[in-house]
Amino acid sequence: MLNDVILGPAALALVSLEWFALGWLSGISFPEAPAPRALARTATSALRLLVGAFMVGLAQLVLAQTGIGFGSVPLVLLLAAAGALGLRVALGRRSAQACPARSKLEALELRESVGWLLLGLLLVSSLGRSFVVPEAGWDAFSHWGLRAQAFALAGTLVDARSEHEYYPPLVPLLEAWLFAHRGLISLDLAKTVWAVLGGAFAVCLGWHLRLSLRVGWLAPYLAIGIVLATPGLLEGFWTGQADLALTAYLSLATLAAWRWQQQPDRQWLVQAAVFGAAAALCKFEGLPRVALVCAALAIDGLLARNWRAYASPVLCLLFGAVAAWLIWTLFELSHGIVANGEHIGSLQPQALGVVVLALVAVFGGLRTGGGLLVAVAAWALSARMVVVPPLRALSLVVVAQALATLVAFLVSSTAPDVEVLTAATRLVEQFLPIALFVGAIGLARTGNL
Numbered sequence: 001m002l003n004d005v006i007l008g009p010a011a012l013a014l015v016s017l018e019w020f021a022l023g024w025l026s027g028i029s030f031p032e033a034p035a036p037r038a039l040a041r042t043a044t045s046a047l048r049l050l051v052g053a054f055m056v057g058l059a060q061l062v063l064a065q066t067g068i069g070f071g072s073v074p075l076v077l078l079l080a081a082a083g084a085l086g087l088r089v090a091l092g093r094r095s096a097q098a099c100p101a102r103s104k105l106e107a108l109e110l111r112e113s114v115g116w117l118l119l120g121l122l123l124v125s126s127l128g129r130s131f132v133v134p135e136a137g138w139d140a141f142s143h144w145g146l147r148a149q150a151f152a153l154a155g156t157l158v159d160a161r162s163e164h165e166y167y168p169p170l171v172p173l174l175e176a177w178l179f180a181h182r183g184l185i186s187l188d189l190a191k192t193v194w195a196v197l198g199g200a201f202a203v204c205l206g207w208h209l210r211l212s213l214r215v216g217w218l219a220p221y222l223a224i225g226i227v228l229a230t231p232g233l234l235e236g237f238w239t240g241q242a243d244l245a246l247t248a249y250l251s252l253a254t255l256a257a258w259r260w261q262q263q264p265d266r267q268w269l270v271q272a273a274v275f276g277a278a279a280a281l282c283k284f285e286g287l288p289r290v291a292l293v294c295a296a297l298a299i300d301g302l303l304a305r306n307w308r309a310y311a312s313p314v315l316c317l318l319f320g321a322v323a324a325w326l327i328w329t330l331f332e333l334s335h336g337i338v339a340n341g342e343h344i345g346s347l348q349p350q351a352l353g354v355v356v357l358a359l360v361a362v363f364g365g366l367r368t369g370g371g372l373l374v375a376v377a378a379w380a381l382s383a384r385m386v387v388v389p390p391l392r393a394l395s396l397v398v399v400a401q402a403l404a405t406l407v408a409f410l411v412s413s414t415a416p417d418v419e420v421l422t423a424a425t426r427l428v429e430q431f432l433p434i435a436l437f438v439g440a441i442g443l444a445r446t447g448n449l
Helices: 002-026 037-066 073-091 093-097 110-132 138-154 170-182 192-212 216-229 243-262 266-280 286-303 308-334 349-362 366-381 391-410 416-429 432-445
Strands: none
Touching (some): 002 037, 002 192, 037 243, 037 266, 037 308, 073 170, 192 216, 192 243, 192 432, 216 366, 216 432, 243 391, 266 286, 266 308, 286 391, 349 391, 349 416, 391 416, 391 432
16 A cells, blocks of 8 residues: 555656656757746746657657567667757757746746646646546546556557557557556556646646736636636546547647747747647547648638748648658558548538537536637637737637537548547547637737736
């Protein structure tokens, strides 16, 4: 019992420290901005944690592809460190040093301090809950946890006989990484990884809000609202499913590409590439989701009659996502893993009415539909802001993701209404934080917030 209380958290702390160290080695950070030093450092640490986690997962995948496997922790760390140094080179000397912790020292307002403290308490309590509450997610047992267990036992990627062997492996790889440090396989322990990564995402989201708001003290409160209002996001902090990881990496890839328009800094381009690659390795729909972001940005570039200004972030997003997808696809082809197209059937336009009714049923509750209702209301109140630059690009991303999700239901091999009932909340979760982000910024810029 004592071992469970001490060794599990100790293994998670060690893994988190490794991820942060790799992120620090990469030199990645948010571009410099006027902010209190402690706050800027916290945001940068959260960013580096997320980058370091991806570097470890990518190193595991590469070692599995070469046949060496990832049973050796030092070898994985060595390869991940080489990748992190590669990112530092890509950033360039000046950009790699442009850490926001170097920006001018400002006093943090009391009301903003309280907001960040409340966000911290929410994230710490989520971490505590992930240790106390047993794993309850169906997919965590039937797919992600089963694969993590098989990977950890074999020290490489193997056929776990799960439901979706062809799904990209980043999520079970990171859980297997925690198992390797604990020396024990436990699905109840595996899910604690997501409280750490989800917390890092929430801090990064708060920082993006602060960069975009004229009234900076609102940022932590809005970040809390987005976390609480997104169906399944907070619950994802204490279950080992892949939607939280995809939501985090896809959202940060989108925001990095968008921020390039306001602040052309190489840091944003590298973040877009890294997080786009991570999103592609999270779930089967990761690459299509990234492609939709690229398409929306390209359309916004055409509307602005300045598509060349959008070329860099679009190309970086595509490069990262496609490169990661190719690495996984090469592994699939070389190991006889075949995608079975179980979710894809013929287009059923006649099912549109049934799908709409099912969506109303799913999002009719306060918990499932409250966040969606808030996003719609915020967009309506700030309509004149969300349809013009700079928010127009993000608005197009949200519309593209929503339409694509609707089409996914209409081409489902399962009865479309059944697919809605079982998958709608997690699929909408993947882009709802950006919808809420747009609504929050829109309300602030119209004076309604």
